[in-house]
Amino acid sequence: MIKFSKANIDNKIIKNVNQILRSGWLTHGKFSKKFENEIKKYTGAKYCTLVSSCTAALHLSCLALKLKKGDEVIVPAMTHTATAHAVEYTGAKPIFADINFQSGNIDINLIKRLINRKTKAIVVVHMAGRLCLMDELKKILKDKKIHIIEDCAHGLGTTDSYKHSGNFGVAGCFSFYPTKQVTTGEGGAIITNNSEFYKKVKILKAFGIDKDINERKKPGEYDVKSLGFNYRMTDFQAAMGFLQLKKYSINLRRRQYIAKKYHDLLMNNKNVILPRYSKNDSYFVFQILLRNKKLKNRLMKKFKKNKVGVSVHYGTALPEMSFYKKKYNLPKKNFINSKKYAEKVISLPVYPKLSDKNIKYICSIINSLSS
Ligand SMILES: Cc1ncc(COP(=O)(O)O)c(C=O)c1O
Structure with a gap:
């Protein structure tokens, strides 16, 4: 797990x-x-x-x-x-x-x-x-x-x-x-x-x-x-x-190291769009975007089956949440990128105790996903 x-x-x-x-x-x-x-x-x-x-x-x-x-x-x-x-x-x-x-x-x-x-x-x-x-x-x-x-x-x-x-x-x-x-x-x-x-x-x-x-x-x-x-x-x-x-400076360096590992292990994967890598970012999580919604759903199932905890930030664009939809009813064309992002994004774990072995394992799951 x-x-x-x-x-x-x-x-x-x-x-x-x-x-x-x-x-x-x-x-x-x-x-x-x-x-x-x-x-x-x-x-x-x-x-x-x-x-x-x-x-x-x-x-x-x-x-x-x-x-x-x-x-x-x-x-x-x-x-x-x-x-x-x-x-x-x-x-x-x-x-x-x-x-x-x-x-x-x-x-x-x-x-x-x-x-x-x-x-x-x-x-x-x-x-x-x-x-x-x-x-x-x-x-x-x-x-x-x-x-x-x-x-x-x-x-x-x-x-x-x-x-x-x-x-x-x-x-x-x-x-x-x-x-x-x-x-x-x-x-x-x-x-x-x-x-x-x-x-x-x-x-x-x-x-x-x-x-x-x-x-x-x-x-x-x-x-x-x-x-x-x-x-x-x-x-x-x-x-x-x-x-x-x-002790956060040490923790932050490890987060940035983990992000670089993810980046390097996933950069040739055609199913995945990677965020920029920057030494100035703090990597609360490492977000990846899948090429389409189906790929994301398949990958989420694989993570579940292999007991890898991931998250989604965020699964629904805010104007689409019932409260805001009911109150403002905004046209979808106003937030097309947010909708696409919600459909495709997955947040991978980043924390100092995440081992190199586990990072490789997570990436092997992503890289074994067929197109
Ligand atoms: C972007 C963003 N803003 C605000 C919050 C709310 O933070 P809190 O749970 O500390 O109130 C969160 C929660 O995770 C968040 O992700």
Whole structure:
């Protein structure tokens, strides 16, 4: 059995989590600060706040930008539903943009056409850890008051070799779900370089309270200045994340090595379209595209039979999901590439403990598929 994902939970993490559980100090502890500082150090961002999920991070980012009914926000049609849900929560309207079939990322060339005076923001997703064309996007948005939120759920370790993902827009939203490069069970983080934005999301994530527990001189000394949520992360989760992130550079190198192995072993396979290989991508998973839907279905059956865990990011273009279809009923021609991507994509496992032998085995299954 080859699992689709395996979290890097070592004895040191278990020991630390145990200590925190025994201490009784389960939230607002020292590891939350440590993890935030480590994220800032790793990504180069000025500010970071931990939250309970990437969905929460996206939601708070949309709220901090004061998105509301009547506003439009451009989002990719091929993404996790959280990307568009976060916009919906605020009453603003997600405007689905098709993707570039080769990269799986939002098609930059379509954006100009979708912008109008209602457009307040764009949420980009770095699919499978492949950076979107951020410089091109910024050029398009130059002189326009349109914010960029980066959904970095797949993007921990993704860079353009100078800048870490999440630093191109006003906010970078990360996920620490169990399949992700670093996990806290459920969890997320927002990074930003904008102090006003940081203050807003920090207050919004904890009930709208103006002082967090460490800033209060006396118990109970705080005011509630706005509506807010409880989107905090616990301290034992923060300890898990902190200890994994400390070692993430080694983990990332192994991910990139695994991706290169997949790439080399599959590059002559005529049934498969490979993504670009880049040393700057973080390889949350290694995505392959099959030439057609039938081949994908046959390969999925083979993986099941041979007990290889794989996944699909994502099986349905978002405008085709019942909720969005019912609400907006968009013509299929608006997201042809997203539909094709959904039909053909498979995510292969990438995690440090995946052995070279297992990579070869997975590729032998793919390479034995007849046309
Ligand atoms: C692109 C993308 N955005 C957002 C999310 C939501 O992340 P979370 O589960 O941490 O809320 C996911 C989940 O995997 C995702 O893949």
